[in-house]
Amino acid sequence: MAAPVVEAEASGRAATRPPARERKNAKFSVHFAHYKWLYLLLLPGVLYFAVFRYGPMYGVSIAFKDYVPFLGVNGSRWVGTQHFEDFFSNPDFPRLLGNTLILAFLNLGIAFPLTIVLALLLNEVRLSVLKRTVQTLVYIPHFLSWTIVASLSFLLFALDIGPMFQFLNNVMGTNIDFLSDPAWFRPLIVLQEIWKNTGWGTIIFLAALSTVDQDQYEAAIIDGAGRFRRVWHITLPGIRSTIIVMLILAIGQMLNTGFEQIYLMTNALNRDVADVFDTYVYFVGITQGAYSYSTAVGLFKSLVGLVLIFGTNWLAKRFNQSGLF
Amino acid sequence: MIRRKLTLAAAVVTVSALSLTACSGGGNEPAADLTSVSIMAPFLEAQPPSADGAVQKKLEELTGKDININWTPNSSYEDKTNITLAGSDIPQIMVIQGKTPGFVKNAEAGAFWDLTDKLDKYPNLKTTFPDIQENASINGKVYGVYRGRAPMRAAVMFRQDWLDKLGLQPPKTTEDLYKVAKAFTEQDPDGNGQNDTWGITIPKWGALGTNSPYDLIEEWYGAGNRWTEKDGKLIPSFETDEFLEANRFVKKMVDEKLINPDFATFDGTKWNEPFFNGKGGIIVDVDSRVSVLVNLFKQADPNNFQNKVGFVGNLEGPDGELHAHPTDGYSGFLAVPKASVRTEAELDKVLEVLNTMNGKEVATLLNNGIEGINFTVEDGKAATMKPETSEGKAVSTDIKSYAQLGMNVAGNNFYPVKQASDYEQQVFDKRTEVMAEDLKSAVYNPAAPYVSATYVAKGAQLDNIVADARIKYLAGQIDEQGLKDAIKLWDTSGGNKVKEEINKLWQDNK
Numbered sequence: 001m002a003a004p005v006v007e008a009e010a011s012g013r014a015a016t017r018p019p020a021r022e023r024k025n026a027k028f029s030v031h032f033a034h035y036k037w038l039y040l041l042l043l044p045g046v047l048y049f050a051v052f053r054y055g056p057m058y059g060v061s062i063a064f065k066d067y068v069p070f071l072g073v074n075g076s077r078w079v080g081t082q083h084f085e086d087f088f089s090n091p092d093f094p095r096l097l098g099n100t101l102i103l104a105f106l107n108l109g110i111a112f113p114l115t116i117v118l119a120l121l122l123n124e125v126r127l128s129v130l131k132r133t134v135q136t137l138v139y140i141p142h143f144l145s146w147t148i149v150a151s152l153s154f155l156l157f158a159l160d161i162g163p164m165f166q167f168l169n170n171v172m173g174t175n176i177d178f179l180s181d182p183a184w185f186r187p188l189i190v191l192q193e194i195w196k197n198t199g200w201g202t203i204i205f206l207a208a209l210s211t212v213d214q215d216q217y218e219a220a221i222i223d224g225a226g227r228f229r230r231v232w233h234i235t236l237p238g239i240r241s242t243i244i245v246m247l248i249l250a251i252g253q254m255l256n257t258g259f260e261q262i263y264l265m266t267n268a269l270n271r272d273v274a275d276v277f278d279t280y281v282y283f284v285g286i287t288q289g290a291y292s293y294s295t296a297v298g299l300f301k302s303l304v305g306l307v308l309i310f311g312t313n314w315l316a317k318r319f320n321q322s323g324l325f
Numbered sequence: 326m327i328r329r330k331l332t333l334a335a336a337v338v339t340v341s342a343l344s345l346t347a348c349s350g351g352g353n354e355p356a357a358d359l360t361s362v363s364i365m366a367p368f369l370e371a372q373p374p375s376a377d378g379a380v381q382k383k384l385e386e387l388t389g390k391d392i393n394i395n396w397t398p399n400s401s402y403e404d405k406t407n408i409t410l411a412g413s414d415i416p417q418i419m420v421i422q423g424k425t426p427g428f429v430k431n432a433e434a435g436a437f438w439d440l441t442d443k444l445d446k447y448p449n450l451k452t453t454f455p456d457i458q459e460n461a462s463i464n465g466k467v468y469g470v471y472r473g474r475a476p477m478r479a480a481v482m483f484r485q486d487w488l489d490k491l492g493l494q495p496p497k498t499t500e501d502l503y504k505v506a507k508a509f510t511e512q513d514p515d516g517n518g519q520n521d522t523w524g525i526t527i528p529k530w531g532a533l534g535t536n537s538p539y540d541l542i543e544e545w546y547g548a549g550n551r552w553t554e555k556d557g558k559l560i561p562s563f564e565t566d567e568f569l570e571a572n573r574f575v576k577k578m579v580d581e582k583l584i585n586p587d588f589a590t591f592d593g594t595k596w597n598e599p600f601f602n603g604k605g606g607i608i609v610d611v612d613s614r615v616s617v618l619v620n621l622f623k624q625a626d627p628n629n630f631q632n633k634v635g636f637v638g639n640l641e642g643p644d645g646e647l648h649a650h651p652t653d654g655y656s657g658f659l660a661v662p663k664a665s666v667r668t669e670a671e672l673d674k675v676l677e678v679l680n681t682m683n684g685k686e687v688a689t690l691l692n693n694g695i696e697g698i699n700f701t702v703e704d705g706k707a708a709t710m711k712p713e714t715s716e717g718k719a720v721s722t723d724i725k726s727y728a729q730l731g732m733n734v735a736g737n738n739f740y741p742v743k744q745a746s747d748y749e750q751q752v753f754d755k756r757t758e759v760m761a762e763d764l765k766s767a768v769y770n771p772a773a774p775y776v777s778a779t780y781v782a783k784g785a786q787l788d789n790i791v792a793d794a795r796i797k798y799l800a801g802q803i804d805e806q807g808l809k810d811a812i813k814l815w816d817t818s819g820g821n822k823v824k825e826e827i828n829k830l831w832q833d834n835k
Contacts, residue, residue, distance in 0.1 A: 069411035069427070070436035070664075091818075092786075159587040179590045180800065268531040268796035269589045271789075286404065288785045289427030 063296040076292075083296035092280065100276040100301075103262075104254040106186060111193050111201075112250055116243065118198055119205035120231060135206075138199025149192050150264035154179060157188070180269040192261060204246060205239060212238035244316050252309035255301050277301045359674040361391035363416040363665070365409060366729050367399040374723035379698065379716065383690055384727070388681050396726065403427060410436055415665040417675050420729060421469055422657040424461075426781045432468050437660045438672055441467040447676055449683035452734040457654035460773035464830055469658030470679055473733040476654040477638075477764040479541050480612035480756075485635030487514035487606050498641040499545055499574065502607070506583040509606040524583035526605035528593035531796045533563070533788040536652065538609040539575065539795060544650040544768060546571035546642045552772035552827065559772055559828050561820070563791050563812055569805065570643070572798060579799050589796050597621055612636065612756045616744075619752055631748050638759040639766070651767035659732060682730065688738040691727045694720045706743035774834070777826035779819050787823070790815050 032039065058073070063083060065076040087093055118138070125131040141149070156164040157178040168174050178184045216234045225233070236243075259278040266274040277297060285294025313325065373396030374380065385392050395416060397405045407427050409415060421428050431437070441462070444450045450470055452458045461471040481496060483505060488495065491512055496502045506524025508514070515522055530537040534551045544550055548567035552559045562568055578584050585591055585605055597614075599605035601621050608614060615636045622630035639649035659679060666672050681687060693707040694700050699717035700707040710717050733739075744750040780787070794811030797803045803811075816824075 068430050068434045069407040070431040070434050072411055154590070154592065159590075177587070177590075179587070267529055267590050268793045269800055269802060271793055284786070288783070289403075289407065289425060289430060290782070291407075 060295065060299060062292050063299050065292055067292040067295075069291075079292075083293045084300065086293065087297055087300065092275070095272070096275055096277055096280055099273060100255055100257055103186060103189060103257045103276060106190050107193055107257070108250060108254055110190055111198060112247065114194055115198050115201035116205055119202040119209060120235065122202060122206060123209045123235070124227070124231075135199075135202070138202070140199075141196045142200035144196065146196075146258070146260040146264060149196055150261065153188060153192060153265070179265075180267055182270045182273045185265065185270045185273050189261065189265060192265075193258075205242065208239040208242035209235065248309060248312045248316060251312045252305055254308060255305050359390065359671065359678075361393060362388075362418060362675065362678050363393040363395065364418045364420070364659075364730065365395045365397060365406070365416040366420045366726075367402040367422065368396045368726040368729065369399045370722070370725050374726045378723050379695060379720050380690065380723040380727050383695055384687065387687050387690065388678055390678060394730075407431075410662065410664075415662050417661065417665045418679070419660050419662060420472075420657060421660045424463060424776060426784070429463060429776055429781050432463055432466075432660075435663065437468045437662055438666065439466050439468065440470070440661070440676075441465070443672070443676060444470065447680040449680045449738075450676065450732075450734060453736060454654065454734070456769070458734070460653055460770075461655045461658055462774050463776050465774060465834060469660035470683070470732045470734060471655035471658040472729075472731065473736075474652060474654060474656045475760065476651050477649060477760040477767060478611040478613065478652050479536070479639050479650040479763070480610065480615060480636050480759070481638075481640060482600070482608045482610070482615055482618060482634060482636045484509075484514070484600065484603070484606040485632050488635060489632070490514055490516065495635055495637050496640060497637070498645075499542065499643060502640055503574070503578060503583070506578060506607055507581065510581070510583045514606060515603045522603065523585055523599075523605045525578065525607040525609060526585050526591070526596065526599045527588040527609075528591045528596050529589060530593055531589075531792045533792045533795075536611070536650065539572070541609055541639075541650050542575060543568050543571040544648055545640050546574070547644055547646070547648050549648075550650065550768050550770040552770055554771060558824075559831050560824065561815075563795075563815075567642075569808070572795060572808070573805070576799050576801075580801075589800055601625075612638070612760055615752060615756060616749065619749060623749075634752075636756075636759075638763040647763070647766040648768045649763040649766040651764065651769060653770075653773060659730075679732070683732050683734065683738070685738045688731060688733065689740065691724060691731045692737075692739040693742075694724045699724075700740075702740060703743055705740065707740035708743040709745075772827050772831060775827050775830040777823045777830070779822040779826055783819055784823070787815055787819055790818065 062073055062076065064078060064080055065073070066079050066082075067073065067076045122131060122135060125134065154162075156162050159165060159177045159179070165176075165178065168176070176184060178188060212235055216238075217230055220230050220234055255277065257276045257278060259282060262274055262276055263279050263282065266279065278301075281294040281298050281301075284290045284297070368374070376394075381392070381394075393416075402422060403425060406419065406421065409419070410431055444452070444458075444467065452471075454473070454476075457473065457476070458467060458471055459465070461467070461469070481502065483495070487509055488505065491508050491514055493505055493508055494501070496505050502525075509522055509524045511520075513520065513522070525538070527538050531539075534540060543562060546567045548565045548571055549562040551562055553562050553565060555565065575584070579586075579588070585599065596608065596610070597618060600608055600618060608618075615634060618634045619630065622633040639647060641647050661672060661675055666675050682691070689696075694717075696702065697710075698714070699710055699720040701710055702708070709721070713721075731739075744753045777784075790811050794803065794808050798805065798808040
């Protein structure tokens with residue numbers, strides 16, 4: 001009896017929508033009795049979020065206290081919004097905000113479209129052996145840790161001895177210390193991001209591309225559409241909703257500029273452009289023990305992220321009516 | 326069928342829900358008569374020592390207590406310390422690695438016993454170096470038994486073979502250092518006909534007051550050690566003229582390419598490589614690196630490794646005087662939290678255990694190992710047992726971690742280690758001799774015992790202003806005026822308040 005319902009429920013949100021409307025009229029107890037096993041299955045997920053996601057949030061309260069570990073969260077003195085005031089009036093604040101936003105938009109503006117471009121290119125490869133080989137090869141960098149990516153950069157761009165340094169020196173006659181020149185910090189970060197994650201990011205787009213109706217391509221070919229016409233008028237509209245969902249998710253993560261990557265690439269000479277919220281929270285919170293202050297900074301960052309994700313969702317709905325939620 | 330499947334699902338759910346609540350427990354109350362002692366300590370090796378190893382058994386035998394050591398990785402030790410203090414399962418003895426802001430805040434909130442008037446009652450805990458104990462205190466309050474370290478370690482190491490080839494003398498003054506560095510850069514000391522060597526190798530190491538090569542050279546120039554007395558007041562060493570002079574000197578060497586050009590980014594873990602590979606001939610660092618370098622050459626060529634590495638101690642400054650750079654003399658301390666040791670009577674028992682641990686027997690165990698198993702005593706020195714048994718090796722490995730518990734507040738109460746060959750023994754003896762001689766000219770940090778509230782709150786951010794400016798100045802990103810502006814910015818961003826607080830504490834304790 002229950003089995004078909006289970007399947008219908010499990011097959012995704014889209015399928016559950018019509019029954020949901022019908023259910024509205026039914027009494028909750030009847031409804032609950034009917035679906036009790038499903039609710040039971042839901043329980044671990046709810047517990048997980050309650051215990052590991054919502055429970056720890058009480059710790060956020062230290063952003064409003066002068067937290068001393070020995071005194072505990074409850075025993076520490078309440079200082080209200082003192083830490084936020086300190087942070088916003090700190091001369092570091094505009095610099096951190098600027099650095100974080102610039103890096104975030106560079107990553108979003110350059111790395112995100114490149115993922116789509118790469119997916120489209122891969123999609124056009126006819127020879128499936130070649131396609132699969134290339135796909136595997138571009139996934140590999142994703143599995144290397146940032147420590148290794150940073151070490152590789154240091155080897156390649158090292159002053160005087162790095163192969164890339166020597167190459168650019170010989171070909172272009174440049175003599176730039178890429179690793180410590182503040183002007184080269186952001187390009188290096190974006191390049192690393194592209195190198196590491198573009199290939200991996202194509203997975204979802206490739207999956208979306210495989211669902212585009214093949215008949216449309218045949219029709220377009222008969223109509224005499226060239227390759228670019230087909231990409232522009234069939235492929236891209238076909239994966240538009242995927243692009244928008246991925247964009248909203250990417251924007252939600254935008255301010256997470258990546259602690260490890262930036263921390264590893266920072267040095268005394270480029271710190272002015274390198275400091276972002278994540279590294280600042282580490283530096284102030286962990287190395288200086290200013291837990292309350294750094295929690296306030298982290299909380300601010302999360303709020304900005306929340307605003308961004310809702311804002312994009314709202315925009316997407318206005319223009320497409322297919323947001324994330 | 327379906328019913329059975331659903332029951333299974335229900336069972337899975339129940340079990341996983343139970344496992345979520347199953348992680349309680351822990352938090353044992355300490356026994357009143359103290360049969361066991363729990364200690365939290367860092368380990369720097371790849372793995373912590375095993376809980377049933379020979380060293381552990383011997384330690385329990387000598388102290389007569391069950392010793393439960395919670396070995397914590399050094400890299401996350403500071404975090405774990407704070408988490409432990411916020412939790413309910415607090416050890417009776419905690420190794421604290423320094424006067425970090427986190428520790429100071431906890432100590433001032435009353436998390437640890439004040440041992441200022443207690444330690445002298447215990448023969449092995451009464452220090453013979455009261456200055457170091459004072460340095461390890463927070464404004465005169467001693468919160469732990471400090472872990473003693475060599476008080477003098479600064480040295481200049483150079484390629485002896487290069488020096489001999491160019492017919493130069495070991496440097497004695499900073500000016501000599503410049504001359505040797507210049508010769509190493511320009512006179513082809515490796516004789517390959519190419520201009521591919523430089524003088525001094527400096528890694529990415531900018532932070533202030535961390536015994537970096539910059540700190541050493543500044544001190545040699547007479548800038549003082551972090552703080553210095555001028556016109557009856559304490560000022561940070563970077564506000565002296567000597568600081569600027571010293572950095573002009575370093576900048577001259579950078580500009581003339583006597584220092585590796587990537588000094589702002591060069592990875593410190595590779596510091597020995599240019600020296601060993603014959604690229605950069607000088608390293609300014611701690612004297613223990615001499616033995617590391619000698620060992621590198623020995624591994625490469627066991628028959629011909631002598632006379633590759635030369636070294637001298639601290640260098641005389643341009644004023645013709647020796648301002649030697651000492652260390653703080655301690656590396657953290659063993660503190661007793663009040664949350665786990667509630668009464669003074671209990672505290673006395675814990676301190677008795679520490680007293681035993683500081684005695685000759687346990688100090689030998691922690692630092693040398695077990696006689697007859699991993700070492701034997703030859704001419705008053707501990708020599709590694711030959712052939713090494715697997716049991717001996719295990720002990721030798723374990724004591725690398727157990728040495729973290731050693732305090733040695735009354736000097737080293739154990740055997741010095743006998744070096745592997747006569748040459749290495751000579752090098753070691755010379756190191757000891759040079760450092761002892763330099764110690765007589767040591768210039769100490771007059772503000773070491775004092776902790777300023779403003780500095781605790783934002784000292785690291787403040788110091789970064791000057792530290793980054795120093796590197797930028799040396800790299801040519803800013804000029805001397807820019808460096809001076811950064812020092813002014815330190816003042817106006819909170820430094821003036823730090824100075825006020827430090828001076829008040831200093832005056833009050835004079």
